[in-house]
Amino acid sequence: MGLNRRRFITFAVGGAVGSLFTPVIWKLTDDVSIWTQNWGWIPRLKKGADSAVPTVSKLCASGCAVKVETVGGAPYGTKGNKDNPLSGGGICPLCASGAQLMNSPARVKGPMKKTGEGKYDPVSWDEALEVLAAKLKSAAGGDGKALFISGDDSGTANEVFSAFMAKLGQSGFYYMPGEAQAAGRAWRETMNGSGQVGFDIEDSDCVLFIGADALDSWGPTVRNQKAFDATHPLGAEAAAKYVYAGPVQTRTAAVCDKWVPVAPGGAAAFALGLAAILIKNGASASAADFAEFKSLVLAKFTPGQVEKMTGVKAAVLADVAKTLMEAQRPVVVPGALGGGAAGFAAGAALNVLLGRFNAKGGMVALPQAPKVVSGAMGPAQALGNDLAGYLAAVAAGKAKAPEVAMVYEANPVYALPQAETMSAGLAKAGFVVSFSTYLDETAAGADLILPAPHPYERFDDLQTPYGLGRFTYCLGAPVAEPQLDVRSTPDVILGLAAKLGQDLGFETFEDVLKAKVEAIGGNWDELAAGAAFTRSGQVSGGVSLGAATLGQAAFPAKATAPVAVAPVMRLNVGSGHVATPPHNPTTIRDTELKGSVMCVQVCKATAKQLGVSEGSKVKLTGAGGECKALVHVFEGVMPGVVAVPLGFGHTAWDEFSKGKGDNVNKILTARIEPGSGLTTWAGSTVNVAKM
Amino acid sequence: MDSKLFPEGVQRCSLGKFMLWLGAVGVFLLWGIYAAFIILYNGIGVTGLDNYFGFGLWITFDLAVIALGAGAFFTGFLKYILKIDQLKNIVNLTVIIGFICYSGAMLVLTLDIGQPGRAWFGYWHPNVHSMLTEVIFCITCYCMVLIIEYLPLIFEQKQLNRIPFLRHLAHNMHVNMALFVGVGTYLSTFHQGSLGGMYGVLIGRPYAFREGFFIWPWTFFLFVLSAVASGPVFAVLICTLLEKVSGKKLVEYKVKSLMGKIAGSMLCLYMFFKLLDTWAWATGYLPSVGLTFDEMFYGNIYGKWLMWSELFLCGVIPAIMLITPAIRNRPSLLYLAAILDCCGIVINRYVFTVQTIALPVLPFDNWQTYVPNWAEWAPSFMILAYGALVLSLSYRYLPVFPQEHRLNAK
């Protein structure tokens, strides 16, 4: 019986039927479905002990007290630290991404040296430090040859940096401009205040935010939010009234009892308008310049004049004044993105008039932690240095460019107002060094990148972030070993100092912090375990109302273009220092960013006036640059105002932020504020043209 | 060249011409196969579907072809159970159409589910409360029944039929066909209904949700009725298309007219209930959940024109045309009515699939629109091409039309 076709087929059929009586088909079917649960290219979870390690996170501007969740020692999540008053268990959307940012593709993996335009070679730390030491040696001799920019205005690391600069004979130590700087300078120079000013929101029963988007991006956001939480119990009547005054219905405005639209640049005028009403109703202050202040506000800030300057109707102004007067413990929290002293001083004067200075639930002057590094610059001087003004002067050729510029945890190329002018100023520096955790715009153009560890990998601290109403000190210890070739910047600087023959008195930054903790009278172990050191008590002393400055500075700048700009910072998008983290793009609305184009917001009336509608492509042109955007019609913006989002338009970083939207810092106009001499960009105006 | 394979006594075009035609069909098949690979390799993300439109073109396509394929079970039922003998002249075609529609729908479903490797879970881990479980069971079972009904036709192919075993097998299957048809009718009725039930039970989707009888929402019965109201005339349309393409008469006109009459009667019955249902939904159910009839529609894409077209232009009008002998007996009008009837059912399946989920139920949500992309169109065309292929081969080599020889005798 030979094997013909038919027999073979029969044989094969038999084999097939036979296989059905074995487990093969059934097992394979089952295994294939199990395989789909277990695909090799889907990552596996890590096993191990689960714990939550406290530290501080400096990703947002004010810093968050966090607990880092780890599995088998590896960080994976971040939550608030309930035991720390700075957090109360809450967290901001930037620090919530902390563990993810640790492994972000944008991290600088090791020291890098520039070898050509946009080209970098990895170098060893030794080599890199050698190069930097040589540069600094040659720059020594003569002030103005070196520049240090710090993006962290609450850390002891600054003492190391500024003392190092001082030993080099350099006074060019700057903070990135921000609320703390504007307030600090206005407080000291305009109002003769001392200590660090803050606001005891927790104990207030009526909070008026003038331009301070306090429940989303201003000051110690999480603590502000916790104060709001405490005074607004669930399902019951609120214990405090919150009012937000500003050009845009921000997230703060969304939960406040009232939103008072005030034109951009009109914050000071609005506050002085309120002051005028208060004074008319008998308010007074023991300040030396009260009389001058009184005649100023009664003459120049009548409700009618204020309406012209700010767009706030007399009745509304009276209503806000009434709310303040009727409250037991009101507090005014001034603050607006845009530097300048007037906005702060006018709001602070209002607090003084209300009798709320150094009062419970009012505006307070807080003591500052003693310095531990000898030769370090005091906060008064450091806050007084105006980086934007300096770089603008360098760009214009009015000041000499530094030979070495060092940038720590800051992104001046991106985040300064009139960004293109400022980065041109920085570019004039002979040699730029970036101490950055991430490949940000500044690092991407620097001559040398010396990567800093992520906050979870280093020692760091937080000294009373601006806005707090109580002296507070928090410590952060490393949660995990760095996985990359990075070194803590203050340690690097201490090493450099030794190399250059300086004696800063410390060998490691950990020792500096230990000295600091001892100096304030805290307990290292408790602080390292996540507790905050707090101390009540205020700095007493009379203050002035700043009438002399306000008389010049409180008037809105003359418009140079038809539409006023109201920059809006949303913390989930990023800060000036940290771009959008990997998990945050999904939290950005499609009315804020569509594909790679950002949206600017105008109300119907403005849209009509500009001849644009929902989805129109527009170009915004300011004095220093231009931006592209789509129009989103939103009725929470004052007429004549365009709300622009900060935090977009990165050209470095990673795919989660790079090439998305445009950098609105470019279209802000930096100018010198009359009276205070500070650089301000409040009340910038732009042309909006349909594309 | 392949004339030995042709059915007894009929003429077919040359093999070259036929191959040319198959080549044209093959282009669509290849395009679809490419798309299928891309989809299986990347994930369904390459389609135009999204989190709002989890169902889209594919589900609409499946539901439509399953409804239009209903000619198979209903004609079979009339022929073998109710013994309307005239239908034997077209019943083979309805079986082939049914087979194409059901197997095609299953192919698309394999792409449509996110985890094809787990497709058998529907059997192993069934949720007896889900209408979709009923659909999965009935469709796969009925597809097997259709294969059983199709097989004797294949065995009757001239060469195959010489093999005694196959001849006897085909004969015996014919003898017992009534049994299979009975099973098929039962399965088919249930899954046509379950497909409707799938939407009717959507308690969170006011556009589709319906009260009902026992465990079945009204849409269950409406879908059965609408399927039997369109399936027969769809078979007539396909038959006519075949006649036009081949240039031969395949089925007597009076058979087609009879099919039209059957569909017309069912369409009348369907429209009666459908209009009642729509009325009760618009005036009773919607206000009870705080919605109005007008809120169910949006712009042109989900405008009322769709509903009016479905109900009147493609519902009431073809119903009247099909039950009026004078109209029905005029071929062009019969075909027109048949086209309208089929369009109405496709619109029905489309709005139940897409408009149901496009409607924002949350008051602060917005209408969303859905446009299928190439990755969805390509497999759909692939199924059409697959249908054309099966139909062409069947027509060329199998004795599908018993009357063809007689009608074309010169």
Place this chain on the structure above:
Amino acid sequence: MSHGHAKEFKVRWGMVVDVDKCTGCGACMVACQVENNISPMVRQDKENYLPSMTFERDDPSNKMRTLTWLMVYELSNRKDYPDHEVAFLPRPCMQCGNPACVPVCPVVATDKNEEGGIVSQIYPRCIGCRYCMAACPYHARYFNWFDPIWPKGMDKALSPRTSVRPRGVVEKCNFCHTRFLKAKERARQEGIDPNELPEGYYTPACVEVCPTGAITFGDLNNPEHKVHQLAHGKYAFRLLEKLGLDPQVYYLTKRDWVRKQGDNYLANEEPHAKKH
């Protein structure tokens, strides 16, 4: 009706969200993604070995394709300046008492049968038919259109609590269910009855991180839990209550316009406080 009897549970985990306290900051959404291993939205699969056959993925601004188990909606009172108001409404899965999604699943990949009343969603069982997504009027269910991708190195920070899902399956908020399992485990270790967890033993990630305390969580059936009182308070309402899905998520607001957007009302209808 086919979706008849809601199962009774001794414990019903529920959430109460105060819309008047939500600033829409997004911290909860980030915490949710981190806890539940939702991958960042990467456009290109750079590691794939068939690049010409590999398609680009979705932009995160395409909100129809994001995986936002917890979605914060922006509500508007739809009035013109200056009477305009906004509110933010976080929407997790409602864990309905009478879920629309559960009875429709053909393979029992989603169910509501565990004490606590959380609607389960089992990824290895799901076949990806998306019928549950079509059923849910809250859009709480999401589909994995592509395999997840973590940029190189980022997968080192995966949460140990939630398994990573492959493409082709549906997922949704489950009140961080593994935290419930862990809470029971901790209770056992500490000698506490795992079926009577004290308040605060089990907290979902979003509740834990919310800086304004807008979200509260607990057992709706337990009068000692805060959510029980809040859900019965005069400011409470639920989304789409008229549909009869019986959600286990409640909202609070003192603003009438917000409450009115919580359900559909005819022109002559007024929302009224919930009766119990």
Place this chain on the structure above:
Amino acid sequence: MEEKRASKGSGGAIPFLIGFVLSAVFLWIIFPQVIYCQKDQPIRFSHTVHKEQGMECSGCHFFREDGSYAGLPSNEQCAECHTDLMGQDPAEAKYVKEFLEKGRAVPWLIYQYQPDNVYFSHKAHDGFECTDCHPNLGDSDTPPPHYRNVITGYSKQTMKMWQCERCHAEGGVSNACYVCHK
């Protein structure tokens, strides 16, 4: 015609039967060998040697404070004793050299490996004997080989869902999906 007759006769059934039997027998024998691949533990860990030193099981396998179970000791725990070589066993030398000194965790092969989508609480099963589910490794000198399914990647001894469900059902414990899945 002859051929046809042959196929009609017994000749038709014989190839079928041969095919049937061959395939059934072949697949029954060969399939289990193909689908599982045998692997040995990275270190020949001897439980008996450790027990002889007077170590308790709970020294390495214990509940943490949060009720979770530390099933495998970490390098830190091992290093409490094995800072230097303690004996002459080459397995110990291999462990110290290749893992402890390099700070690498030992990739132990887990016989009861459960995938990430399963949540198993040892605490909830505290009342059972370990050997009710696990092989009795406590008395082993050489760990038995591990069989890995080449398609699924699971261990051959991985408990399947129906086994969990059966025990839960018998014990009157809920079989709700979320009792065991994450």
